[in-house]
Amino acid sequence: MxxxxxxxxxxxxxxxxxxxxxxxxxxxxxxxxxxxxxxxxxxxxxxxxxxxxxxxxxxxxxxxxxxxxxxxxxxxxxxxxxxxNQRVVEIKEVRLSLNIDTHDFETKRNHALRFISEGNKVKASIRFRGREMGHPELGLEIMRRFADAMSEVANVEKPAKLEGRTMLMFLAPKPAK
Known part of the structure; x- marks a missing residue:
């Protein structure tokens, strides 16, 4: 019982x-x-x-x-x-890299778009390896491009920030109008 x-x-x-x-x-x-x-x-x-x-x-x-x-x-x-009736919002991760090519970038963007359309939040991350740590500005540029590519459907909840060897950014779905 x-x-x-x-x-x-x-x-x-x-x-x-x-x-x-x-x-x-x-x-x-x-x-x-x-x-x-x-x-x-x-x-x-x-x-x-x-x-x-x-x-x-x-x-x-x-x-x-x-x-x-x-x-x-x-x-x-x-x-x-x-x-x-409650909906649990999950955080889905999309991993980018410093030397990501355009097609890989578009694929990651499409994954993130699917996650956002399902109502989940997206965590975009870049892992810096070796000498890449000397160029965090390149990571910021990729994160900015990613945020711009997602701007129609998502808001930047937490801007890109370097934490140790990983740069993180959180995106949340835009509220329905």
């Missing part, structure tokens, strides 16, 4: 409620007004339902007469549906 997650903060029910006065809402959504805790508990018991504090920060706190088990089930169902 799967245990369904409950919201971040546990709601107070029945005897856990300690407030003197409460604003009470009936199970069908009608407001019953402000009443003492004892009267609200009696109403809930008469209907064989629970008294649940749904808005503790309100003044006076708001309680609703509902079936708590059913309420928790519905809440867990809504949270599960929300998680299902």
């Amino acid at each position: 799967e245990v369904l997650p409950i919201s971040k903060q546990e709601l107070q029910i029945n005897e856990q409620i300690r407030d003197k006065e409460l604003r009470v809402i009936d199970s069908d959504g009608t407001q019953l007004g402000i009443m003492p805790l004892r009267r609200a508990m009696e109403l809930a018991e008469q209907k064989n339902l629970d008294l649940v504090k749904i808005a503790p920060q309100a003044n006076p706190p708001v309680c609703k007469i509902i079936d708590y088990g059913k309420f928790r089930f519905e809440q867990a169902k809504r949270e599960k549906e929300a998680r299902k």
Whole structure:
């Protein structure tokens, strides 16, 4: 049996409620007004339902007469549906080099375009080897060209920066208009 997650903060029910006065809402959504805790508990018991504090920060706190088990089930169902509809953005990497030729550059650009069109972010990187470390400006030029080639569909989220022997740049999809 799967245990369904409950919201971040546990709601107070029945005897856990300690407030003197409460604003009470009936199970069908009608407001019953402000009443003492004892009267609200009696109403809930008469209907064989629970008294649940749904808005503790309100003044006076708001309680609703509902079936708590059913309420928790519905809440867990809504949270599960929300998680299902979430889209996890992945970061895809495209590796360039200092002496990249035009066709290789276009191929890498096409890969990055595909990643961006799928809604993912792209990390463009250049690894400097040996004497290439003496010419970081060449790497910056290639990164600038790459950013220009992607400018129609992506924004530079993090500009090109040399970190150790690797130059990194992050691109994110442009927001839909």
